[in-house]
Amino acid sequence: MSEPTLTYGRYLKVPELLSLQSCLSTPPHHDEALFIIIHQVYELWFKLVLHEVDSAVELLGADRVEEATRLLRRVVEIQQLLVHQVRILETMRPQDFLGFRYHLNPASGFQSVQFRELEFALGMKDAAVLAAIRCLPEEEQRLRGRLASPSLPDSVDGLLVRRGFAKQPVPEPGPDGRSQPEDWRLAALVKIYESPDAHQDLSALCEVLVDIDEALAHWRAHHVQMVERMIGAKRGTGGSDGVGYLRATLPKRAFPDLWRVRTHIGQEPT
């Protein structure tokens, strides 16, 4: 028997996709559909972002810098969309959210495994997250895998070493699983930023990494602002103190040395 002719809906599994939005409020609150769909869309984009970041790590490991940079540019474009999407949620009024919020307890975006995977993939590894979030065994497995695997900053370090920027090997990760900021890396970045023509591929890579860090910072800032607009100083459904907790995450950076280098370039010799 021959396979049924491929259609748009069969290829993309549209019927299955459209069957995945189940409201908990009864009768369904008008805005719960928005709330569910926006989170599902975020998770789909997170899946693609992880796919691209994983490929970029592999490409950098194979010294294919320009190809990696191209994929990371795609990540930045997706991130811009993710930042902008917060605006759609802001069309919901706080009283609308209260109409179904209590059904969500104790679930929260805090438990987004893919968001944590992304943080880990970008080098912001925190083993304590494993104990703090409730997730499926296979999700925990994925998180543990990411904790143990090289992150994007690790692969950039490896690349810099292979390009001869550091005589010593990449330092061992610190106790929290992250490589410690090292002077050799900052020195390498100063050279790249002061002579971009001599290091064109690395220079383009560094700027796209800054774009990724900046876009994530924008998302965090916009999310916390939206949360304050929605719930004020109420506690989060995930159990944190809400806006106060989220504000404390704002300084997180994946590539702190790429921010520090701005201060160090163009210095007068002493």
Ligand code: HEM
């Ligand atoms: C009405 C909409 C939303 C509200 C009121 C809200 C509120 C919160 C609150 C209060 C937290 C802190 C943890 C807690 O105690 O629950 C949090 C964390 C988080 N939310 Fe949302 N959120 C909303 C929409 C979203 C959306 C659309 C996403 C997209 C995936 C998202 C992703 C996250 C993530 C990833 C965290 C963890 C942040 C971190 O720990 O750095 N949230 N949210």
